[in-house]
Amino acid sequence: MDEPTILDAQELEINMGPQHPATHGVLRIKLKLDGERVLDADCVIGYLHRGVEKISENRTYTKCLPYYDRTDYIAAVSNALGYVLGVEKMMEIEVPERAVYIRVMMTEFNRIASHLVWLGTHAMDIGALTVFLYGFREREEILKLFEDLFGARLTTHAFRIGGLWMDLPPGFVEAARRFIDDFPTKVDEYEQLLTNNRIWLDRTKGVGVISGEEAIDFGLSGPPLRGSGVPYDVRRARPYGGYDQFDFDVPVGEHGDTYDRYLIRMEEMRQSRRIIQQVLDRLPGGPIRGKVPRVIKPSVGEYYSAIEGPRGELGYYIVSDGSAVPFRVRIRPPTFINLQALKRMVKGALVADVIAIIGTLDVVLGEIDR
Amino acid sequence: MNEENKPGQPAPEGPSEGKTGDSSEAPAAAPKPAAPAGAGEVKEAKPKPAAAKKPPVKKGPSYEDLTDDPLLKDLRERFPDGILSGQTFLGQPIYTVSLNVLTEVMVYLRQSDQWAFDYLVDLTCLDYIGDEKRICMVYHLYSHKSGRLIRIKARAAADEMVPSMAPFWRTADWLEREAYDMFGVEFSGHPDLRRILLPDDWLGYPLRKDYDIKLQDQAWIRNHLRIRKVPE
Numbered sequence: 166m167d168e169p170t171i172l173d174a175q176e177l178e179i180n181m182g183p184q185h186p187a188t189h190g191v192l193r194i195k196l197k198l199d200g201e202r203v204l205d206a207d208c209v210i211g212y213l214h215r216g217v218e219k220i221s222e223n224r225t226y227t228k229c230l231p232y233y234d235r236t237d238y239i240a241a242v243s244n245a246l247g248y249v250l251g252v253e254k255m256m257e258i259e260v261p262e263r264a265v266y267i268r269v270m271m272t273e274f275n276r277i278a279s280h281l282v283w284l285g286t287h288a289m290d291i292g293a294l295t296v297f298l299y300g301f302r303e304r305e306e307i308l309k310l311f312e313d314l315f316g317a318r319l320t321t322h323a324f325r326i327g328g329l330w331m332d333l334p335p336g337f338v339e340a341a342r343r344f345i346d347d348f349p350t351k352v353d354e355y356e357q358l359l360t361n362n363r364i365w366l367d368r369t370k371g372v373g374v375i376s377g378e379e380a381i382d383f384g385l386s387g388p389p390l391r392g393s394g395v396p397y398d399v400r401r402a403r404p405y406g407g408y409d410q411f412d413f414d415v416p417v418g419e420h421g422d423t424y425d426r427y428l429i430r431m432e433e434m435r436q437s438r439r440i441i442q443q444v445l446d447r448l449p450g451g452p453i454r455g456k457v458p459r460v461i462k463p464s465v466g467e468y469y470s471a472i473e474g475p476r477g478e479l480g481y482y483i484v485s486d487g488s489a490v491p492f493r494v495r496i497r498p499p500t501f502i503n504l505q506a507l508k509r510m511v512k513g514a515l516v517a518d519v520i521a522i523i524g525t526l527d528v529v530l531g532e533i534d535r
Numbered sequence: 536m537n538e539e540n541k542p543g544q545p546a547p548e549g550p551s552e553g554k555t556g557d558s559s560e561a562p563a564a565a566p567k568p569a570a571p572a573g574a575g576e577v578k579e580a581k582p583k584p585a586a587a588k589k590p591p592v593k594k595g596p597s598y599e600d601l602t603d604d605p606l607l608k609d610l611r612e613r614f615p616d617g618i619l620s621g622q623t624f625l626g627q628p629i630y631t632v633s634l635n636v637l638t639e640v641m642v643y644l645r646q647s648d649q650w651a652f653d654y655l656v657d658l659t660c661l662d663y664i665g666d667e668k669r670i671c672m673v674y675h676l677y678s679h680k681s682g683r684l685i686r687i688k689a690r691a692a693a694d695e696m697v698p699s700m701a702p703f704w705r706t707a708d709w710l711e712r713e714a715y716d717m718f719g720v721e722f723s724g725h726p727d728l729r730r731i732l733l734p735d736d737w738l739g740y741p742l743r744k745d746y747d748i749k750l751q752d753q754a755w756i757r758n759h760l761r762i763r764k765v766p767e
Contacts, residue, residue, distance in 0.1 A: 255625070384704065384705070395679065397654075467624055469675055502706055
């Protein structure tokens with residue numbers, strides 16, 4: 166204790182990642198450790214950088230769309246929504262009611278699917294493997310719905326400017342209904358495995374705590390912000406795409422820890438199901454695409470269109486110079502900004518908690534690096 | 536007010552601005568220029584005819600001046616010379632301020648109880664190549680108290696230092712690093728300004744308009760990826 170020896174190597178710097186199963190992609194964290202305690206962390210990102218924003222400046226407004234699927238590939242359906250809404254606003258395109266409803270439904274399906282991936286991988290990182298298998302069972306059904314409607318499971322290219330590509334295929338509504346009828350019992354099942362599980366509580370309660378004030382300072386959004394008691398949900402704050410027509414609650418946490426964020430996401434899945442139920446009950450008929458000019462050429466101007474993606478506020482700042490290619494499309498990536506708080510959240514935590522905290526931030530590196 | 540707004544007002548910030556000057560020689564440029572310098576102009580050649588055609592057709596939304604906006608009034612009183620314009624586009628207010636009062640305005644917006652814009656939603660840049668002040672900083676601020684979203688803009692020359700917002704919003708830390716990485720904007724007062732998405736020793740700033748999409752740092756690729764001949 167008195168004399169420093171080789172055994173108390175006080176500061177140890179290690180690399181976590183980029184190829185590490187618990188970093189959910191290629192995230193590299195330089196951890197500065199004192200024994201098991203984390204003194205500091207520095208994230209190294211950019212391994213998946215493809216220059217999506219640069220590509221957007223060289224494609225027409227319609228051709229940009231598939232690229233945004235590939236930023237956050239776990240929530241490909243909702244990614245498209247923000248951009249499509251923005252361009253429609255700038256072009257003053259009216260979207261038929263039916264398309265609006267279907268969009269809301271698919272976005273909420275996507276939220277459930279995305280939260281199931283989060284739940285499965287997060288629980289698996291912490292050591293509860295069963296939930297992963299259960300969650301992916303339900304996700305598979307949602308992906309089948311995606312495949313029926315969009316023709317793809319992952320890179321869906323879901324929404325088009327002005328509406329949708331195709332109307333719902335026969336049998337879709339029945340299949341969707343079957344899914345949402347079953348789903349509440351499935352969520353209960355996951356909760357049974359985790360919510361009062363002693364190990365789960367030990368690993369998540371009081372881990373990665375961040376106060377509401379700090380969360381705002383860090384610009385967090387999505388469940389990490391709401392977990393700290395700030396009731397900010399873009400669907401409520403600045404309703405878009407028809408969300409003002411549906412009833413849903415915005416769950417809010419108290420302690421700002423990993424456990425609260427877990428509870429919020431579980432509740433969000435239930436709320437998403439509630440929205441889908443309302444869509445299916447009131448689904449109007451009619452066309453699925455509005456009148457769209459052959460060439461999309463918004464007049465000179467700019468628009469910031471944000472949606473509440475599964476991971477937080479996903480914004481598209483679209484600037485038009487009056488030509489058929491965007492002058493600039495800036496993507497406000499929710500996880501890029503959320504990940505910034507990792508450094509603060511892991512300080513003083515144990516190495517094992519770092520993994521829990523990465524999981525609770527629900528990072529998708531494809532979107533962080535763009 | 537739109538008629539006089541169109542040619543005049545976008546001048547400090549309208550996206551097509553600045554092209555009006557060089558668009559005369561731009562259309563003559565080859566459609567696929569090998570030189571990166573030509574890359575930006577090809578696309579920007581278009582706005583001029585579009586703008587010229589606009590008044591008769593009168594199509595699409597346009598910039599409008601903010602009238603009776605309490606925030607604009609308050610800012611004008613506090614920073615008489617610093618507030619260049621207050622406009623709105625599709626209902627989203629845009630305040631253009633001069634660079635030398637940017638920090639004061641932002642700090643005031645954050646700290647005043649009346650406005651309380653405590654949430655920096657986004658920070659990014661636009662590159663108006665050919666302008667004297669080609670970099671346009673764009674900040675989106677949101678107030679959890681009032682639920683308002685506003686946009687602040689400030690223009691800077693390419694080699695000008697832009698004050699960092701990182702001391703006031705921790706969000707700005709990485710966002711400014713990204714702006715530096717992609718546009719080469721230098722922020723004064725940033726605690727740790729280095730590249731974030733691209734490798735540290737990469738040359739060039741890819742989101743600048745004179746950086747062609749096919750352009751790569753050939754030397755970097757040769758050295759790090761051991762690719763002898765990089766396809767052009």
